[in-house]
Amino acid sequence: MSMTRVELETFVQGTTHYFVTAANQAATVGSPYLVNEGSPALLEYTGVITIAGKRKGIVYFTASRPMLTVLLMRLGETDMTHENMADLVGEVANQISGNARRDFGREFMISVPRVLSGAQSESPTPADARSFVIPINWRSHSAQLVVCLD
C-alpha cells in the first residue's frame, strides 16, 4: 500500500509545526522526492522511530550537527554535547511521528526513538523499500524527514 498525499501531508505538517512551535522559527519544505533504490543519505544525527501496528515501517529525521546546534540554542539549551544532540534528534523524530497519530490513529504505534550518529551509519530503511524524502530548510540548514511505510 503506497502512501497517499494526505498521509504524506501529515508528516510535512508535523515537521513544519515542530519548527514553528518548538523553535519559534518556521521551516520551509523543499519538494519531496522518492528514493527507489538504496537508501537516502544520512546526516550526522538521525532519530529513528519504528512504526508498528496498522502501518509498518520507519520514520526518521536526519540532521547535521550545525543545525542541531542552532536548534538547541533556540530551545534555550547551552550544553552542546553529543548526548544532547542525540537526545534532540530523537525527540524531533518522536514528536513528528507522535503527531502523525492524530491522523493515523492509535493503531499507528510508535517506538521510543533510536538514534544513529555519524553519516556512515547503516541505513535504517530496508533495501528494497521506496522512501519519501521531505527536505527541510531551516535557517541556512537542511535536514530531511524520511518516511518509509509498508
Next chain:
Amino acid sequence: MRNPELKPGSGGYGALTALLVVLLLCMGALAGLNSMFTQRAVQDMGGAADIARQHAQPRAIVATTRVLRSNLGARRFLGRSIKDIDAMVGGMDAALLALPDPATSSAPRFNIPLLRSPVNHQTLQELRQLWSEFHHYLDPIRAFEADPYIETAEQGTQLSAAGLALQRALDEALRFGQANQQQISTLIGELSTGAANTAQTRAAMLRQWLVIGLGACALLLIITLLLIWSASRREQALARAKQQSDDILRTVNQGLFLLDERLQIGSERSEALQEIFRRRDFDKLDFQGLLRGLVPEKTLETAAEYVTLLWGERVNEKLIKSINPLSEVEVHFEAPGGKVDTQYLEFDFNRVRSGGQFSRVLVSVNDVTRRVELARELHESQEKAQAQLDLLLHILHVDPQLLTAFLEESAVSLKMVNAILKEPAREESAFRAKLDGIFRQIHSVKGEAAALGLKSVEQHAHGFEEALVELRNRPTVGGNDFLPLVVKLDDLFAHFSQMREMISRLADLRTAMSGLPPAATDLNFAASPEATTPSLTAEEERAQSQQDEQEWIAPQPESASEPEPASASAPAEEEPAQAPASSAGDTLVQRPPEALEQLRQSAAGGDIESAITQLAQRIARKQSKKVEVNCSGLERVPSRYRRPIKDIAIQMVRNSLAHGIEMPQERAQQNKSAAGAIVVRFENHGSGGCEFVCQDDGRGLSIEQLKQTAVARNLVSAEQAATLDERRALALIFMAGFSTQEQADEDSGRGVGMDLVRTTVQELGGKIGISTAAGKFLRFRIWLPPTAEAQAA
C-alpha cells in the same frame, strides 16, 4: 449559553400569598375592632349621659320634700308629692344603684372600665354613701301610706300620730337634704364629667388604634401591590428570557442540548438538532443512542469516555479540549434508497456548574460538512489506477518493441522528474524552473502514451500535467506545493511497475500456452561483437584508461554553495512526440515468441542493448543526425545493476546526441564519418567490481566553456572557476542545475540528467570518471562495486 430558570419560583409567590393572608387577617381584625370600639364608645357616652341626667334630682327631691312639708302644715293632700319623691328616689336608685359595685361586679348597665378609674371610683363611693344616707331619711316618707290627719271637733283637722311622724321625717329629710343636696349634685356632676372624660379618652384611644390599624393595612396593601408588581415584572422578564431562549433554540444553526450524568439528553434543545441528526425523537434518548450507527462503535466508545471525563472533578475542562474525539467527526446517515450520506459534525462540550457541582454538560453541534468538503476540494481527488483489465487490454494492442522502448524511456523520464524534484531549491524562481522541467518530461511521457494508445498512462500523465499547470498559474510556488506532484509521481512509478509485472505475467502465460520452454535468461547470451569499436584503437584505449584512473571523480553530495539553476527557458510546446505507427492487428497474442521474450526482458529490467539502440536512432532521426551504436557486454550486467545501468546508458545516449554528436555536415567538415559513433560497454570483473563505459566521438567538452557555464549558472564564482583544475572542472557537469545546452528539450533535459547519473552511481556506491578531448570524444567510465554474488564467488 446560560440556562435560565424558566419555571416561576415558589419562593416569590409564597411570600406574596402569605402577605395577602396577613393583610386579610389584619383587615378582619380591624373591622372587628372597629365595630367593638364603636359599640363601646356609644355605651360609654350613654352611661355618662345617664349619670348627668341625675344631676338635678337631689335638688328636686329637696324641693318636693319642702312642698310636702308645707302641704302637711296646711293639711293639704300629700299623695302626689310622696309619689313624686318616690319616683325621683327610684330614678336615682336606678341610676346610682345600677352602677355596679366594683366588688360584686354584677351585670353592668354601664361599662365597668369606665368607673374603674380611681377618681371615678372614689366619687362613686362617696356619692353612694351620701345618697344612701339621704335615701335612709327619705325612706319613711316614701313608705308613708297612713292618713296624716285626724278630724277633731275642737281643733278641726289635726295631725295624727302618723302625721306627726311624717312631719318629723320630713323635717329630718329636709335638714339633711338642704345640708347635702349641693354635695350630692356636685358628686354626680363630677362623676358624669369623669365618665364623659373617660369615655372621651377611650374614644380617642380607639380612634388611634383604628388609625394605626388602617395604616398597617394600607402599608400591607402597598407592600402587597409592590410585590405583585415586581412579581409580574419578573414574570415578564422570565417570559421574555424564555421567549429569547426559545427563539435562540429555534433559530440557532447550532445543535444544542444538555446531557446529564447518565448521558441522557435533556428537554431543552435547539431545533437545528433535528436537522443535523435527521430525527425528531430526542426524548429519553442518551448520547450513545444519538450517535449509534452514525459513527464507528470505537469512536462512540471513545466519545462517551471523553464526555464521562467531564464529570470527574480531577480533569480540567480546558486542558482536554484538544483531545475531544468529536471535534470533527465523520457521520454516516442512511439516505433513501439504501444510500449512505456522509456528513461532518463538530461537537463541543462544556460543563454546566450549578450548586458547586458539575450538573450537566452543554453539547453544541455544528455541521461542518461544507468546511471539510472545501478542504477536500483543495486536496484534489486521487486518481486511482485504472482497472487492471483495462490496462491489460491496452497492453495487448501495443507493439511489444514500442512498448518496451516506451517503458524504458518513461522510466528515465520519471527518474528525471524525481531528480528535478530533488534539486535543492529555496527560491521562487528555482521552484518555477522545476515546474518547467517536470512539465517537459511528463509531457513527453504523455505524448508517447497517447501515441501508443496507453490510455491509463496517458490519463495519469495528464493529471500530472494539470497539476503542474495549476501550480504554474499560482502567484507563488513553494516546496509544499510539490506535495501532490511527488504523490502523483509515486502513482506513475507504481503504475509502470504494475505494467511491467503484467507484461511479465502475460509473457509467461503466452509461453506456457504455446508450449515453448521459457527463453534463456540474460546470463548465457552469446557475446555481441566487441572488437569493432570505432574511432579508438586498443592502444589509445589503454592509455586513456590509465589516465582515467587518476580522474575518478567520486560523486559528492552537493557542495557548500547552493546552486540556483537558471530559470529555464523555452515554454513547453504542445508537440506530441512522434510515435512510430504500429500496424493494426499486430497484437501481442499473435506475436512470435521473440517478441514475447523481448517483453519479458523489458519487464525484468529489459534488453538494454536494443533499448538504447532504438532510442539513439529515434532521437537521431528527430534531430536529423546519424548515429551508430556499438554495445558490448550488456547482457552480462548483473540483475541488480540492470535497471540503473540502463537508466544511465539512456541518459548518456541522450546527452551524446543532444550535446556531443554533430550534424552530418559539421562532421564532414571535420573529416569525421557522417554517422556519429557511440560505444556502450559493460565489463564484469567479478570481485573487482564492474566497469561501464559510454563514449561518443562528438564535440567533447571544452574546459573553458564548462567553467563559463558554471559561472553563468552561479554554480561557482569566477574566482573559484579560475582555480579549478581540469578534473574539477569536468566534475562541474555533475552539479545539479548544470546544462550546457542553451535550450532545454525533452531529449537532453536541463542539467539534471548528469545529476541523475551521479545520484544513481552514488546510491550504488560507485565512482564516475570523465575523459575528453575537445572536438574529438567524450568518455564516461563508471565503476560499480562487486555484487553480492560476485563477492560470494
Next chain:
Amino acid sequence: MTALKLMIVDDSNIMRRKIERSHQCARLQFIGAAGNGHQAVELFRRTAPDVVTMDITMPEMDGIECVKALVALNPDVLILIISALADKATAIEAMKQGANGFLCKPFTDRQLTEALDELLRGATQ
C-alpha cells in the same frame, strides 16, 4: 500564595530542561525530574510534588501507568500530560487514570505557561 512543587517526567533530557526553563508560572518551584515511570514514582515518594508534567512514550514504565501510580499515592496531585501522541484515545486513557489535562508536543513557551496556569486555576476552583 504558597509555592507548589513541580516534578517533570520525560525521557528526553532536552525536553525536561525545556519545560523547566520555559514555563512562567511563578507559583511553581521545580524540585526534580525523572526519565521514566519508575524513576518518577520513586522521586514522587521522596519529594511529594504538587504538580507533575508527564510524557507518555517512555522506556520501562510509560506515562499512563505512571499517572495511575502517582494518583494512588496522592489523589490531589495535579498532572499535566505533555506528549506528542496526538491520538485522542490514548490521551483520554491518561485522563481516565487521573491526569488533569493534556498538552501536545511541540508547544510554545506560552502554550506551556497557559496550560500550567489553567491546571493550577482549575485546582483552586
